[in-house]
Amino acid sequence: MPFLGQDWRSPGQNWVKTGDGWKRYKNDVIDYFDDISNSNSFCKEDKENIFKNLNYDVSAKKRRKDVLNNKTKTQYFHQEKWIYVHKGSTKERHGYCTLGEAFNRLDFSSAIQDCKKFNYVVRLLDLIAKFQLTSLSGIAQKNYMNILEKVVQKVLEDQQNIRAIREILQVLYESLCNLVEGVGKCVLVGNINIWVHRMETILHWQQLLNNIQIIRPVSKGLTLTDLPICLQLNIMQRLTDGRDIVSLGQVSPELYVLSEDRLLWKKLCHYHFTERQIRKRLILSEKGHLDWKKMYFKLSRCYPRKEQYGETLQLCSHCHILSWKDTVHPCTANNPESCCTPLSPQDFINLFRY
Template structure:
C-alpha cells in the first residue's frame, strides 16, 4: 500500500510563538514576499470574503486572474545563479538524465548578465529567439524565470533610456506568440493556469504602451556637441554603426548627419559586412540613374537573409568538458590546452545545444 502521508524521516515543521499563538515557520518567507505583496494578498483575501456571494461573474474572474498573477509573480528560491553548467545529452553510468533548455536558462546567471553592457544584447536576442519558437518547451519554473528576466530587461531600458528599439521588437514577437497560443492553439500547450498567461499578455501590452510613449529628455549642455565635431569625425562615427536603422535615426539629428547618412559608400560597406556577394547579386536594386541603390539593397537583403551578429561578450562552450560558461568566470577544465577547446556560442547555437 503506498505511503501517502508526510515522510517520517523528515525533521518536521518548525514552529514559532507569536501573540496570536503558535504558527508554523516557513523558510524563505522573507525572500519570497515583501510588505507590498503581503498587503496585496490581504486585500485580495478581504475582497473574496466580502464578495463571496454577491460578486458578479466578471468581477470574480478578474479577482481570480489577479490572484493567479500574484502567485505567479512571487519570487522563487529554486533558481540557481551559476557561472557554468554541464551540458548532458544522454544518460551515462556517472550521470542520469539530460540537461534541458529550461534548466540551462534557470541555472545560468542571466539576471546579472543583463546589467553588463557587453552581454545585454546577447541576452535580449536569446530571449527573443525563445519567444519565437521555444516558449512552450520550457518548464513551468523556467517560464516563470523567463518572464522575471524579461521584466528586468524592460525596467533597465526604461531606467537607462537605452536600446528601446531592441525591446520593442522583442515584445512584438513575444506578444504575437502568446496571442497565437492563447487564441488559436489552445490551453493544452501552456503550462499553468490560463489566467496567468492572460495577465502576462496584458503586462506585455502595458510595456509596449510605455515604450511607445517613451521619449528621451533633452539635455542642455554648454560643452561641445556632436554638430561641433569636424566633418570627418562625424563620418567616422557613422561608419562604426552596424545597424542600418541606427544610421537612419542618427541622420535625423542634424542636416549634416543626414547628408553623411545618405552616402552610398557607407551603405555599400554595411551590405558587404552583413551579406555575401552572391546574396547581393540576387537582389540588385538600381536607382533611376541605373546606379546601385545600396541603402535600398540593405533593407531588402535583411528581409531575406539574417544579418551578421555582433556581441561584446558571449557564452563559451568547452568541447572537451561539454561545459557552458561565461568567459570571465571560466570553468574547471581538464584539457591540456583549454584555450583551443573553447568556442563562442551564439544565441541560436545556445538553443541548438538542447535539441535532442
C-alpha cells in the same frame, strides 16, 4: 523471521514532550489533541507551545513555497553559474539537459547589467519568444518574464535600446496570442489566467515604452555636428544597423546628407552579406548606379544579418560545460581557454534541440 519495519522512504515518526513524558505525534493533529486533552497532567501551557511550533513549521513551509510562486520577482538562482551539457545517458550521469535548465542556471539577470552581454541576452530573449517558449519549464517561464521585466526597467532608466525591446514585446505578445487562443487550448505550463495576466503586463510595458520621452543631457561641450565631416562619417560607419543610420540622418540636414552616402551603405552591405547574396539582389538607381541603401533593406528581409556581441556564452569542448567567459568552471584541461568555443544566440538554442 524477517523484520517488517516502516518504509525507509517515509519521513519517520514525530514525538512530543508532555507532562507524562514523550508521546508519539500522530498524523492527525486534532485526534492527537483529543486523546491527550483528557489527561490532567497535560497543562494548557504545553498545549499552546505545541501549537506555536506547529504554526511555525507551517509558516516556514509556506515561505519556502512562496519563493517559487507566481509573485516571485527574482530569478531562481543556483550556486554554480555554469551547466554541464549532456545529450545522452551514461553510467555516470542520467538524463538530458534542457533549455529551461540552462536558462535557470546561467544567471541572465546579472548579465543584463553588463553592457557587453546585454545585446546577447536581448537577442536570446527574442529567439525564445519566437520559437522556444513552449519548451521552457514552469520555473524557466517565470524567470523569463522576470528577466524581461528587468530589461524593460533598465531601458526605461537608461533610455537606450528602446526599439529592440519594443520588438521583443511585440513578438512575445503575438506568440502568446497564438498559444493562448481559446480557453483550455493553452499549451504553456500553468493556468491560462496566469498567461492572460502576463499578456496584460506586456501591454503595460509597451505603453510605458511608447510614452517614454528622451531627456536630452545639458552639455556645453562639442556635439556630433560640431565634429569634422570625416569624423562624423567615421562614426556612422561604426553602426551595424541601417535603421540607426536612417534615424541619425533625421536629426539635422547635415547628417541626412552623410546618411545618404553610397560608400557608407556599400560597406554595410558587404559587412552583413556575402558577394553571392549581393549579386542576387542588385538594384539600380535612376542614374544607373547600384542603390546600396535599397539593396541593404532588401537583403535584410531575405537573409539574416551578421551578429556581433561584446561577450557570448562559451562551450568547453573538453568538459562540455556551458558558461560565460568570466565564469570559472571546473575544467581539467591544461589550457581551458583554448577549449572554449563562443556560441551565438541561435547556436545556444540549437544546442538543446534533440
